[in-house]
Amino acid sequence: MEHPGGHLGKAKRTDKEHSREQRLHRENAMLKRQVARLRNMLERANLDAERARELRHLVKLQYKEEREATRAAAEAEDKAARRWACRQCDQGRLRMTIITRRNGTFYWRACDSGCGNRTKMQKFHEGVEGDDGGPAERPNDGADSPQ
Numbered sequence: 619m620e621h622p623g624g625h626l627g628k629a630k631r632t633d634k635e636h637s638r639e640q641r642l643h644r645e646n647a648m649l650k651r652q653v654a655r656l657r658n659m660l661e662r663a664n665l666d667a668e669r670a671r672e673l674r675h676l677v678k679l680q681y682k683e684e685r686e687a688t689r690a691a692a693e694a695e696d697k698a699a700r701r702w703a704c705r706q707c708d709q710g711r712l713r714m715t716i717i718t719r720r721n722g723t724f725y726w727r728a729c730d731s732g733c734g735n736r737t738k739m740q741k742f743h744e745g746v747e748g749d750d751g752g753p754a755e756r757p758n759d760g761a762d763s764p765q
C-alpha cells in the first residue's frame with residue numbers, strides 16, 4: 619500500500635471538517651436569510667398596522683364630515699322652512715316655480731297649502747334662492763319647461 623490509512627484518514631477528517639464548515643456556513647446563511655425574511659415580514663406588518671391606523675383615521679374623518687354635512691343640511695332645511703313659511707296661512711310653504719319664455723326665465727313662489735298666497739312673477743337671475751335655501755337652478759332652456 620503506497621498510501622497509508624493514516625494519511626487517508628487525515629484527508630478524510632479534513633474533508634469532514636471542511637464539509638462541517640460548509641454546513642455551518644450554509645446554516646448560518648440560511649439563518650441570516652430567515653432573519654432577513656422575518657425582519658421583512660415585521661416591517662410589512664408594521665406598515666400594514668400603520669396603514670390600518672391611517673385608514674381608521676380616514677374613516678373617522680369621513681364619518682365626522684358626513685355627520686357635519688348631514689347636520690348642515692338639516693340646519694339649511696330648517697332655515698329654508700322658516701324663511702319660506704307662508705305668513706298668510708301659517709301652514710304651507712312657498713314653493714318656487716320657474717318658467718322659461720321667449721323673453722327670458724321667470725319665477726314666482728306660491729303656498730303649497732293652497733291658501734292662494736303667491737308672489738308676483740319676477741325675472742330669474744343667478745343668486746335667486748331655491749326652495750332648499752341654496753341657489754335655485756335655472757331650468758334647461760326649453761327642455762322641460764311649460765309652454
Ligand SMILES: [Zn+2]
Nearest residue numbers: 704707729733
Ligand atoms: Zn299659505
